[in-house]
Amino acid sequence: MEGERSPSKLSRKNPSAFYLEKVSFSWPSGIKALDQCSLSIPSSGLWMLVGANGSGKSTLFRLISGMLQPNSGQIHCSLKPLLMFQNPDHQLLMPSCRSDLALSLPRGLTIKERLQRMREALEQVDLAGVESRPIHTLSGGQKQRLALAGALVSDATLLLLDEPTALLDLDSQQAVLKTVSKLCRRSKNPLTALWITHRLEELEYCDGAAMMDKGQIGEWFSGDLLIQRLKLLAGRRV
Numbered sequence: 068m069e070g071e072r073s074p075s076k077l078s079r080k081n082p083s084a085f086y087l088e089k090v091s092f093s094w095p096s097g098i099k100a101l102d103q104c105s106l107s108i109p110s111s112g113l114w115m116l117v118g119a120n121g122s123g124k125s126t127l128f129r130l131i132s133g134m135l136q137p138n139s140g141q142i143h144c145s146l147k148p149l150l151m152f153q154n155p156d157h158q159l160l161m162p163s164c165r166s167d168l169a170l171s172l173p174r175g176l177t178i179k180e181r182l183q184r185m186r187e188a189l190e191q192v193d194l195a196g197v198e199s200r201p202i203h204t205l206s207g208g209q210k211q212r213l214a215l216a217g218a219l220v221s222d223a224t225l226l227l228l229d230e231p232t233a234l235l236d237l238d239s240q241q242a243v244l245k246t247v248s249k250l251c252r253r254s255k256n257p258l259t260a261l262w263i264t265h266r267l268e269e270l271e272y273c274d275g276a277a278m279m280d281k282g283q284i285g286e287w288f289s290g291d292l293l294i295q296r297l298k299l300l301a302g303r304r305v
């Protein structure tokens with residue numbers, strides 16, 4: 068994959084896909100968070116971004132999801148984005164799993180359709196049968212998977228995951244990774260996920276990984292290759 072997937076080349080090849088072209092954004096304080104940043108996601112799948120604190124990753128997600136507008140450049144996103152954060156308690160609002168999921172359902176469904184959609188979404192994230200459970204009885208990893216079920220019932224097609232496993236133990240981390248990976252590779256309507264991580268072992272699950280530095284994103288590499296490059300860079304800094 069190395070070398071052949073530079074963001075600018077991809078966006079020219081497939082102009083309808085999700086892409087950013089030379090996007091710049093400065094906070095009102097004057098801090099430039101994105102600097103002529105280009106990115107294109109080659110296809111559905113699990114794509115990971117790695118970068119130091121302050122390199123602009125979270126700002127990028129806010130721009131893609133439409134919470135912020137760029138100062139210049141172009142963002143094209145025909146997918147329906149959904150932002151997921153580190154702390155599931157910041158995104159689950161209702162007392163029970165069913166009432167929380169119901170918040171994400173589209174309008175206009177019959178009661179039967181609503182229940183079926185919630186049941187199918189919970190099955191897909193390996194949480195079948197939790198509808199009536201109070202949310203506070205779920206583990207951190209189960210809460211993240213409930214948030215993923217919310218994405219499924221809302222018909223989101225682009226998951227923006229901002230360090231979704233940073234607060235989880237190893238087992239929960241694996242469960243969330245495997246669930247997202249499965250959703251991105253299912254045969255019917257596979258999702259696209261952009262996953263920010265500091266945990267390099269997660270790169271093993273990705274379809275491609277890129278580095279973000281000083282408001283810009285490099286080209287896509289395989290997870291293994293990016294790890295090698297990061298080790299080389301770390302070696303040079305020592």
Ligand SMILES: Nc1ncnc2c1ncn2[C@@H]1O[C@H](COP(=O)(O)OP(=O)(O)O)[C@@H](O)[C@H]1O
Nearest residue numbers: 094096098100119120121122123124125126127
């Ligand atoms: N709400 C904000 N107001 C002002 N500056 C911000 C805000 N959020 C982030 N920044 C600044 O923007 C830059 C990029 O931050 P961020 O996107 O959070 O990076 P990352 O997620 O990679 O750690 C940093 O210099 C940070 O201090």
Ligand SMILES: [Mg+2]
Nearest residue numbers: 124125126229
């Ligand atoms: Mg961040």
